[in-house]
Amino acid sequence: MRLGIIGTGRIGGMLAAAYAKTRLYDLMIINRTPTKADAIQRQHPAQIHVADAMETLIEFADVLFLCLKSTDTRAWLRQWGHLLNENQLLLSTSSQITLHDLDAGTLSLTARVIPSVTQHAHAGIILYTPGAKIREHTKVALHRLLSRVGEPLAIAENDARIYADMTSCGPAFFATLITQAAAATADKGVPAATAEAILVATLAGLVRLLKENGLTLSGVIQQVAAPGGVTEAGIALLRDETPRLFAELFAATERRHQEIAAPDNA
Ligand SMILES: NC(=O)c1ccc[n+]([C@@H]2O[C@H](COP(=O)([O-])OP(=O)(O)OC[C@H]3O[C@@H](n4cnc5c(N)ncnc54)[C@H](OP(=O)(O)O)[C@@H]3O)[C@@H](O)[C@H]2O)c1
Incomplete structure (x- = not known):
């Protein structure tokens, strides 16, 4: 299958590298500023070609x-x-463009795909919503294509914001939480860089417990937090403070999504 990637910024560049690493596809890429595409091509010279024109890429690619x-x-x-x-098959990564607008703009089959930076490591959830013209066998092929770089999850079009907050914004939100926690350790004499490394290693251990050892989140909490102990005191504070924080966080992303989608900004 031949893949074309139009726009090799943060997400297109990441997808180009992720698919190149699978060595399963012929890839052609193009970017408005050509040097950006050239730099990605140089990292994967055997897998990636840079298109000399948009027409060339459109003629080349199946997806x-x-x-x-x-x-x-x-x-x-x-x-x-x-x-x-x-x-x-045209896959748009913009959650601002409706499937209706995509279908109106082209004869091709369409779908929305919302990747996550975690696909760089061939991990994490990759969201998708098939357009109205897609039949079952194309859905299966799309699911398989996405599964080469992550865990595909089909969602309803209108659910994109909250799901993308978890999967696409999520890595940056978790990274910010870790950075903030590490910064708070400075008062206790632990350098922030040391604390960041410790917290990341702890998080990696937690993920392995959940993914490979069959533990659940509540199981982990039960195992760590002895009644009346120090962990329980910390958890009580988190349970008090975080519901408001996360409600405001999801409201802030929704607000910004609406602002960007407003006609003046389109
Ligand atoms: N970043 C994420 O984690 C993420 C996650 C999921 C979805 N998305 C969505 O994915 C889309 C891209 O996001 P991004 O963060 O990757 O943006 P970005 O870093 O700004 O990349 C966009 C790229 O598109 C290029 N471009 C613009 N017009 C072009 C054209 N006509 N032909 C070829 N290339 C063109 C730009 O070229 P120049 O080099 O000339 O600027 C730039 O490299 C957005 O709709 C975003 O909402 C992003």
């Missing part, structure tokens, strides 16, 4: 990942959407 900001996605659809045919 096209459109990894552009929403304004650029709309402009791209207006300029190039009509060149795709009904056997091609």
Whole structure:
């Protein structure tokens, strides 16, 4: 299968590298600023080719990942959407562009895919929502394609914000929480860099317990927090403080999503 990646910024560049590492696909990439695509190609010279023009990539690819900001996605659809045919599959990574708008912009099959930076490590959830024109066998093929770099999860189009908060924003949110916790250790005399390394190793251990040793989150809490002990005191504080924090966090991402989607910003 031949993959095209349009836009090799944060997410397109990450997907190009992730698929190149599988060595299963012929990849062609293109970016508005060509040097960015050239730099990615140099890291995977056997797997990745840089397209000399958008028409070349469109002609080459069976599946096209459109990894552009929403304004650029709309402009791209207006300029190039009509060149795709009904056997091609166009995957947009923008959660601002509706499947209806995607379908209106091209004859090809369409779907929305919301990757996560964790796919760089061939891990984590990759969200997707098939467009209306996709039949069952294409859904299966799409699921298989996404499973090469992560754990695909099909979601309803309108659920994208809250799911993307967990999967796509999640790595940055967890990283921020760890950084904040590490910064707080400075008062206790532990350098932040040491604390970050310790917390990351602890998190990696927790993930292994959950993934490989069959423990549940509540099981871990029970095993660590003796009644009346120090962990329980910390957990009580977290249970008091975090519901408001997370409610506000999800409200903030929703608000920003609406602002970006507003016509003035489109
Ligand atoms: N970042 C994430 O973790 C993440 C996760 C899930 C979904 N998304 C979505 O994925 C999309 C891309 O996000 P991003 O963070 O990767 O943005 P980004 O880093 O700004 O990358 C966008 C890239 O698209 C290129 N570009 C713009 N117009 C183009 C065109 N007509 N032809 C070819 N290349 C073009 C830009 O080129 P220049 O080098 O010239 O600027 C830039 O490299 C957004 O819709 C975002 O919401 C992002």
